[in-house]
Amino acid sequence: MSKSLMLVLCMVLFYKLSYSQDSYTLKGIVVDENNVALTSVAVVLHPSNKGTITDSVGHFHFTNLQAGEYTIHISFIGYKPYEETVKLNGNTTYKAKLSVAYLNLQEVTITDNYAEKRKKEESLNIEIVNDQYLKQNLGGSLMNSLERLPGVTTIDIGSGQSKPVIRGLGFNRVVVVENNIKHEAQQWGADHGLEIDQYAVENIEVIKGPSSLMYGADAIGGVIDIKNRKTPINNRYGGVVDITGKSNNNLLGSSVMVYGRKNTLFGSIRATLLDYADYKVPADYVDVYGYKVPLYNNELRNTAGKEQNLHLNFGIIKDKFKSRFNVSNVHTKSGFFANAHGLEPQQVDTAMHDKSNRDILLPYQQVNHFKVTNTSSYTFDKLKLMLDIGYQHNFRQEWSRYGSHGWMPPVFPDTLDFHKNIEREFDKKVYSGNAKAFYALNEKTQLIVGFNSEFQDNQIDGRGFLMPAYQQLTMGGYAIAKHAISKKSMIQAGIRYDYGRIQINEYTDWYQTQVVEGNDTTMQYLQRADYMDRQYSNISWSVGYNYNPGKWSYKFNVGKSYRMPTAKELGANGVNYHYFRYEVGNSNLSPETSYQLDAGIEFANQTFAIGTTPFINYFPNYIYLNPTPYHNREQGAGFQIFEYTQSEVFRYGGEIHAHYEPIKHLQLGIMAEYVYSLQLSGKKEGFTIPFSPPASALINLKYHRTRISVIDNPYLTIDYRLTATQNNIVPPEEVTPGYQLVNLGMGGEIKLGRQKVMLSMQVQNLLNREYLDHTSFYRLINVPEAGRNFIVNISIPFSGAI
Amino acid sequence: MKIQIYLLVSLALSMVFNACETDKDIDTEKPVIDISFEGAKPINCETLYFGEAFELKMLLTDNVELGSYSVNIHHNFNQHSHSTEVTQCEFDEVKEAVNPFILTEDYTIPDNLRRYTTSDLVTIPSGNNDGLYDEGDYHFFISLTDHEGWSTQKGLSIKILHR
Structure with missing residues (x-):
């Protein structure tokens, strides 16, 4: 900005x-x-x-x-x-x-480009990539494609879905922003992905570190900021056709986009279709909680899926005024690994499930995310005003064959208003609004003042109860000042106030449970959630300093950020069948606050660069789901009880990156990431926090030219990833052994007649290694990650005059 | 300049090697369910009978302190899985459940025990208001926790028949 x-x-x-x-x-x-x-x-x-x-x-x-x-x-x-x-x-x-230059580890070598400028002005550590990078590193989902960036990991389920983790913090601690509006779905869950079409993403900034100030509460771990800012030039139309194929899960996908502009009006439309089969792992069987499950053709039974997305954006652009509407609908349907849903591998008809690897049978999930946003700005001489408004509707259903758990009747009654096979349903509507003003006080000082507000209404349905329905209102105001002390140094400081109110609805079971009180045994409709009304407020702040004397650059930031407890953390009271747990909320949780110190030091010249970005972080009251020694009798099948609790947490870590160009056209790069977490108090004192990513390093060799024969911009890359054993675990996690992976990438542009075609190919897991990903959803049931995968993406751009 | 680079590298490396520091002693071991001893009950492929009670005999151990355990019995008429045991049992024909027996019990273990042999009496009634329970293949599922929250599960295939 x-x-x-x-x-x-x-x-x-x-x-x-x-x-x-x-x-x-x-x-x-x-x-x-x-x-x-x-x-x-x-x-x-x-x-x-x-x-x-x-x-x-x-x-x-x-x-x-x-x-x-x-x-x-x-x-x-x-x-x-x-x-x-x-x-x-x-x-x-x-x-x-x-x-286009192919982006890689060495992305930042020129001293006056955008990313470099942005990095030097921002006192937190950021990574910036564009759509070209995404195509070259195309993974199963947007977050998979970004996983290569240092400090970024994912929590995956299946081959097509994943959620972001920044330096070991994920779920509600990472804010995803699309076109200035916070993406709102069921962030608390690890069992589904981010509802974002990676083909529709033009530019992404990953901010590592607490960014509550501008992005609002929740941005404790960091921000994934998706900016679609390209505006076509006047009197032109154009577009691009992308075709993608993957060998491991037989994915076939296509995304087609057309844009145009006439004078002040512009618009574009995009459709994306993906269809994939069960994915393959390099193993003949998996060990699901002690049950040995043989895999047919190395396929993870019923993990096929499909995705259908539509995007429309249009707007008006004038000298001082710009307004843009974005309408999108992202729809996914994907199967759960059939052998791992429920108490144990229940009701798996292998003949039926193995008949086709493309069908999606029970259990499966269906997610539809509809979004309309508008961002408008007006520029005066010294002042710029921005207004963003948005509406989102996230609708998610989990389908599985009815099975009576706890005291549910063995035969499903036909008097209820939901289908017996809907296990859980979430129906969430979100209204958001942001206003922001930039004001240039003088040449050296800028002020940014802003206000965000959001209202969420989350309804639930289905036969199973896990978390209650709720309504939540949040709002916050902030002021940030940036001041250039000299040409080489800059200081920025800001303060923010947040207010939030959450009202949790009561919930009573649709079936009766046997309750034994003394000598009396009665059948009762149990109330699983009480009405709750909670209000929270907080002041967050941040101070940062950048110093860029020539080839060296230094940055330093200290800040406090905050997050309200979620409805699930406050009011959960049910079985999570994915994990065979009984999860219980805690209505007395205090809002989570975090203090973090970030630094960055980098040296860069024409052929060599090295840098490190360490951080230290302290949470007085980190919220997590703690396994207790107790079992639940009424609701589950004797599941272990997990309770939300809070503890003091200390974390530190960072990233290192270096690159060197020994000869022209050839670059060698190294990146490494490490996070250490320790609980200083509470029930799990001395343990780490859940989902801690292991230390890992990536060594990359890249050869690229501007032209070889008929190929423009050819490139060849080899990534060698080393991941350490994760010994730092907390119940119910297991030690995950380290592994080494080799990935290949190559591509370039060719001209077929007058038509340009861009080709990018990858071989992921070249050696077909069997390995476990510590933060994967299926890790706890020992499901290895995908085997060797050939990925091809063909991009065909076109354009013309109107 | 060189010195600064060395400083930077050593700072970075020290960060990595800090990973190896030793922590406060924490419990990282799961509890163990043992039914391999003489007299353990039930064992895999065993037959139990409706209208009778039996004594649950399992040896539970942990390196620090045991937590609690639970028992769940549910039908396996569709033969949905293999048990955790090595031996495979003979299953009856696949059939639809009409009035299957279901049971969930949870049990506490006295504090500060590292070793505990269960002796709970489990009663299997012969029927409910809807009539006699279905006989056939059932699953016997045991979950054990320790004081720290680690857990272990064991699944057995059994038959429950009417005498």
């Missing part, structure tokens, strides 16, 4: 200086290979040493220039650096077309 402000500042400044007769203006536009305008691109003019950033439609201009020869230098993350000489002897209009 500060770029826009800088831009405004620059423009105002240049405008005022440009009233001189023999001075000229150089106007221009920066576009990509498909003539899509690129915004926020750094443009530098030598020898004038003037610099600017392109605006929201890709335009830049320099004024007050003398006649003569200039060199334009343009750099932008994900694109090759651009340099060209222009002769200026009048007002000139210039068009620069950037070509």
Whole structure:
């Protein structure tokens, strides 16, 4: 956001200086290979040493220039650096077309590009990738594709779904933002993924560290900020057809996008279809809680799935005003591993399940996420106003064959208003609104003031009860100041106030349970959740400092962030069949707060760079699900009781990255990540926290050229990933042995006639290693990760004049 | 310049090697259910009878302190799984459940025990208001926890018949 402000500042400044007769203006536009305008691109003019950033439609201009020869230098993350000489002897209009550079470990080597600028201005550690990176590292889901980034791990279920974990914190502690609106679904659950279409993502920033200030409460662990900011240039239409195939789960997918712009109006539409079969693991059987389950053809029975997504966005763009609507519907249906649902591998008809590897039988889940958002901005001289509003409807059902658990009747009565095979249903509607104002106090100081609010209404249905229905209202206001002390150093500080209220609805069983009190035995409808009304408030803050003296750069940030307990943490009271647990909430939980110190040191020159980003973190009251020594008699089948509780937690860790270019075209990179967590108090004092990712390192070798024969931008990469054994566990986890993986990637662009075709291929798990992922959903039942997987993605772009 | 790089590398490395520091003693062992001794009951493939009671005989052990245990009996008429035991039992024909027997019990273990032999009397009634229970293949599922919250499960295949 500060770029826009800088831009405004620059423009105002240049405008005022440009009233001189023999001075000229150089106007221009920066576009990509498909003539899509690129915004926020750094443009530098030598020898004038003037610099600017392109605006929201890709335009830049320099004024007050003398006649003569200039060199334009343009750099932008994900694109090759651009340099060209222009002769200026009048007002000139210039068009620069950037070509894609394949993003890799060495993404940041040029000192004045966008990512570099952004990183130097942000006192927290961030990673920035674009759609090209996603295609080259295409995984089963958006988060899988991002897993390669240091400090980012995932909690996966099956081959198509995963949730983000940043430095060991996940679920409600990571905020996912799409087009400025917080993505809201059932974040508490590990058994389904993030409802985001990875084909529709253009640019992602991963902020590692507490970011509550701007992104609101919950951003304790970090933020995944998805920004779709490309605006087509005027009088053009275009699009891209993507076709994807994967060998392991026989995935076939396609995503087609068409965009266009006429004057101030622009729009685009995208449809994505994915269909995949059961995925294969390099094992003949798995050991599910002591039950040996043979796998037919190495396939995980019933893990097939499909995804159908539609996106529409349109808007208006004027000099000072911009407004954009995004409408999307993401629909997934995916099977659960049939042998692992329920108390034990119940009711698995292997003949039926093994008949086809593409069918989705019971048990399965179905998720539909509908979203409408609008982001609008208006730019004054020194002030920019932004308003975002959004509506989301998340509807999720878990289907499984009716089985009586606890005191449910053996034969399902036909008097109830839900289908007997719906185990759980969540129906969540979310209304969000954000307002933000940027104000340039002077050349060195900017102020950002903002307000966020959100209302959630979550209804439940189905035969099983786990967490209660609730309504939740949250709002927060913040003020942030950024001040440039000198050209090389910058300080930023902010404060935020949050208020939240959650009302939990009561819930009574639809069946009677036998209750024994003394000598009396009665049948009663048990009340599983009481009405609850809780209010929370908190003040968070953050102070950061950046110092960039030449080849070295330093950053430092300290902050407090906060999160309200969720409805599940407060009011759970039921069986989680996925895990064979009875989960109980705790209405006395206090809001979770976290204090974190972040640092970053980096050295970079043309051929070599090394950096580290350590952090220290303290939670006075970390909330987690604690296994107790007790069993539940009434509701389950004698399941162990897990209770939400709080404890003091101390964590530290960080990432290291280095890269070196021994010879031209060849780059060697190393990245490593490590997190250590320790509970300092409570029932599990001395233990780590659940889902702690193991230490891991990635060694990468990449060869790339601008052209070999008929192939443009060919690349070949080898990733060698080493993951350490995770010995730091807490009940009910198990020690997960370390493993080593080799992944290959290659691709390039070819021209078939006049049509450009971009090809990216991968071989994941080249050696077909059998290994367990410590944070995978199926880890506890010893299901290994996917075996060797060939992935091909073909992108066919097109464009033309309207 | 060189010194700064060395500093940076050593800082980074010290972070990694800190991983190896020793912690406060924590319990990382699961409890154990033992039914391999003479007189253990029930054992895999055993037949129990409706209208009778039997004494649950299992040896429960833990390295620090035992927690509690629970027992669940449910039908396996559709032969849905293998037991945790090595021996495979002979199953009856697959059939639909009409009035299957179901039982869930949880039991406490006295504090501060590392070794405990169960002696609970489990009664299997012959029927309920809907008539006699279905006879045939059943599952006998045992869950054991220790004081720290670690747990172990054991699943046995049994038959329950009417005498």
